[in-house]
Amino acid sequence: MNRGFYSAAAGLLTGQKAVNVLANNVSNVNTAGFKNQSTIQSSFSEYLIARLSDSNKIASPDIGTGAYMTVNSAQFSDFTQGSIEETGRSVDVAIQGEGFFLVQSDTDGEVLTRNGQFEVNENGNLILPGVGRVLNSNKQPITLTGSDFTLSSNGRIIQNGAEKDALYIATVANKNELTQVGNGFFQSPNGFQQAATGVYSLIQGSIEKSNTDMTTEMSQIISRQNNFQSCSQVLKIMDRISEISANQVGKVG
Structure with a gap:
C-alpha cells in the first residue's frame, strides 16, 4: 500500500x-x-x-x-501561575506560588487542584462543588459552622475568634508526572507532600483564573x-x- x-x-x-x-x-x-x-x-x-x-x-x-x-x-x-481575580467571597481562595489544594473526589479519590471556588454544604463541609470535600492538614474533611471565617496566608482557618482548621497545600517533586483526571484536577503517581511554609501564599476572597x-x-x-x-x-x-x-x-x- x-x-x-x-x-x-x-x-x-x-x-x-x-x-x-x-x-x-x-x-x-x-x-x-x-x-x-x-x-x-x-x-x-x-x-x-x-x-x-x-x-x-x-x-x-x-x-x-x-x-x-x-x-x-x-x-x-x-x-504557570494564572492571574488572580478578586471575588469578595470568603469561601474563594487563590494560591499565589507553588502548591495545590487537596480534595477528596467523589469519583477519583484524592485529587490536586488550583481551583479554589469552594462552598460550605448543608453538613458544614467545605467542598468544591461537583468534585468533593476539601481536606485539612491531616487529610480529613474540613467542617465549619458557616461561610463566615478568616483564612491566613498559610492556610489556617479562623472562625469565631479561634483557629478551626487548616488547609492542606500539596506539592509534588515533578509536576510533569501528574496525571490529569479532569479539567484542572490531577493525581500524582509518585505521591505528594505538604508544602513548606514560604513557597505559597493563600489569598482569601480571590480565585486564580485559567492561564x-x-x-x-x-x-x-x-x-x-x-x-x-x-x-x-x-x-x-x-x-x-x-x-x-x-x-x-x-x-x-
Missing part, C-alpha cells in the same frame, strides 16, 4: 487530537485554576525508539526506510484545522489515484 496513505491518516489523527485539546482549553477559559493543555508530537520512528529503549547503545535512529508519520506521544500541562490565552488558542485552532483539511484532501487525492490505477491503468482493449 502507498505509504502516503499512512502519513496523511496520521496527520488527520494527530490534528484531530490537537484540535480537541485546544477546544477544551477554550471551553475552560473561565474555569478557576485550569491549566492550559497541549499535545506533544513526534515522528513514529522517534516514538518507537523511545518505547524500545532508553539506552543509546540499543536504540538507533536508523530503523529502516518508511514514512515518518507523526503521533501524539504525550500531553503537556502548563503549570489559557484565548488569542493563542484560537490562532492554533485555525492552523490545526487548515492542516487537518490539507491532510484530508491529500487522502482523497491518493484514494482517487489508487482507484484510477486499479481500474484504468493497464486496461486491455
Whole structure:
C-alpha cells in the first residue's frame, strides 16, 4: 500500500487530537485554576525508539526506510501561575506560588487542584462543588459552622475568634508526572507532600483564573484545522489515484 496513505491518516489523527485539546482549553477559559493543555508530537520512528529503549547503545535512529508519520506521544500541562481575580467571597481562595489544594473526589479519590471556588454544604463541609470535600492538614474533611471565617496566608482557618482548621497545600517533586483526571484536577503517581511554609501564599476572597490565552488558542485552532483539511484532501487525492490505477491503468482493449 502507498505509504502516503499512512502519513496523511496520521496527520488527520494527530490534528484531530490537537484540535480537541485546544477546544477544551477554550471551553475552560473561565474555569478557576485550569491549566492550559497541549499535545506533544513526534515522528513514529522517534516514538518507537523511545518505547524500545532508553539506552543509546540499543536504540538507533536508523530503523529502516518508511514514512515518518507523526503521533501524539504525550500531553503537556502548563503549570504557570494564572492571574488572580478578586471575588469578595470568603469561601474563594487563590494560591499565589507553588502548591495545590487537596480534595477528596467523589469519583477519583484524592485529587490536586488550583481551583479554589469552594462552598460550605448543608453538613458544614467545605467542598468544591461537583468534585468533593476539601481536606485539612491531616487529610480529613474540613467542617465549619458557616461561610463566615478568616483564612491566613498559610492556610489556617479562623472562625469565631479561634483557629478551626487548616488547609492542606500539596506539592509534588515533578509536576510533569501528574496525571490529569479532569479539567484542572490531577493525581500524582509518585505521591505528594505538604508544602513548606514560604513557597505559597493563600489569598482569601480571590480565585486564580485559567492561564489559557484565548488569542493563542484560537490562532492554533485555525492552523490545526487548515492542516487537518490539507491532510484530508491529500487522502482523497491518493484514494482517487489508487482507484484510477486499479481500474484504468493497464486496461486491455
